[in-house]
Amino acid sequence: MTLVSQTGYVRYRLDFDDDLDFSNQPWTDFIRNEWYTQESEEIRLLSSSGGRSEYLVGAFFFHSRWHSIEQQLWGVPGRPVDRPISGQLFNGPFTNNFAQNTNSQALFGQWSFRWTDPLQSTIGLRATHETKDVLFGRTNAAPFTIWNTAANPPFPPTPLSFGDTFVDGNVSLQWHFSAKMMAYLAYGRGTKTGGFVETNTIPSGNPAKDASIGTETTNTVELGIKTLWLGDALKLNMALFHMQIANFQDTTFTGTEFVTENLPLRSEGVDIDGEWQATSSLILGAAVTYADAIEFPTESDRVHRILCRPCQATTAPRWNASSQATYRDSLSQWFNWTALLHVRYRGQMFNQRGEMFRSSSFTPVDIGAGVAAKSGQYGFDLLCKNIFNRLTEDFSSLSPAPNFAGLASPAPLRTVNLSFWRKFGP
DSSP states (O other): OEEEEEEEEEEEEEEEEEEOSOSSSOSSEEEEEEEEEEEEEEEEEEOOSSSSEEEEEEEEEEEEEEEEEEEEEOOOTTOOTTSSSGGGSSOOOEEEEEEEEEEEEEEEEEEEEESSSSEEEEEEEEEEEEEEEEEEEEEEOSSOOHIIIIISOOEEEEEEEEEEEEEEEEEEEEEEEETTEEEEEEEEEEEEOOEEOTTSOOTTSOHHHHSEEOOEEEEEEEEEEEEEETTTTEEEEEEEEEEEEEEEEEEEEOSSOEEEEEEEEEEEEEEEEEEEEOSSSEEEEEEEEEEEEEEOOOGGGGGGTOOOSSEEOTTOOSEEEEEEEEEEEEOSSSEEEEEEEEEEEEOOEEEETTTEEEEOOBOOEEEEEEEEETTSSEEEEEEEESTTOOOOEEEEEEOSSTTOSEEEEEOOOOEEEEEEEEOOOO
């Protein structure tokens, strides 16, 4: 048997200014200062491999601390606050102070058994207990307006607490028709815990009511086949999937507030991928996915005029595809060289619920080249991503500044990366 202990530690500090007015004045700026640390420990015991029965058991422990202070500076050029109504909207700063401690413990196990030479099954279970303790408060500052006293009212530091215990798992059956072909049927259940949403508007001044979000549960069924052809040089795989999400955690920005709620979502489709070792130096690969992801609006969505029933899920294009060619060959007695061509396709999608703020399709092309020592100890890589600088919206929404109809952030533009890597040890 093998005993594995894996310890993790993460720490970061973030200072971030989100300038939403596109001017050299701080009219509408969200200034965030954030601190985060986490520690985790996982212990796994694995049986020996190669027999009819294989198993692993383990335990996982996690603790994190997150503290965010965000100053939301709201102002409208040319609209003084002493104007009735208009000057009282989108004017007036406030600060959200959000601190959260998260603790999670889990026990898990997995067992695989080969019933006959062609038939194998796997079952896994994971029991988790998670708690979140939050202190959430809001203060405002002059000028005092309807915006930062009524629409976004201040509230004192409020202790909030969330806890959940749940069991996730998976089960699969694999049938090996031959050494070149295998089919499988799999079911999985996963959980994403709820808690409290720091970005919500909290119009009631009660974060226990307006910031609460429930736990999300996903059930997935997948039927697939994996094959080898042409003397194992060609791999072809296909899978059909159906995913049902109860209480999907979704966020919409209405232009004046963030609304996060739980709603039902369903995604189903097909995934096909392949890889061909065309020559000893050339590898070709391609993949395509069709996923029809739809969400079903809740009764409260009528207030925000989300009327389609159902709606295409946000940031969920129905079509995704990619293709890649990699060529590797000898450059000299000591070095190899590599060339890369990668093309990706992302279909059109919607960025806001109710099938609003549509992004056009996106087809970036990446090219790269590299030189590496034949010893595998070091090398150089040059990669140019989105070489033709294709442009589309990666995210878009209504604008929090009333002088703009909407805002959008672009998909990653042309980027050139030059890197050097070094491997230490054998």
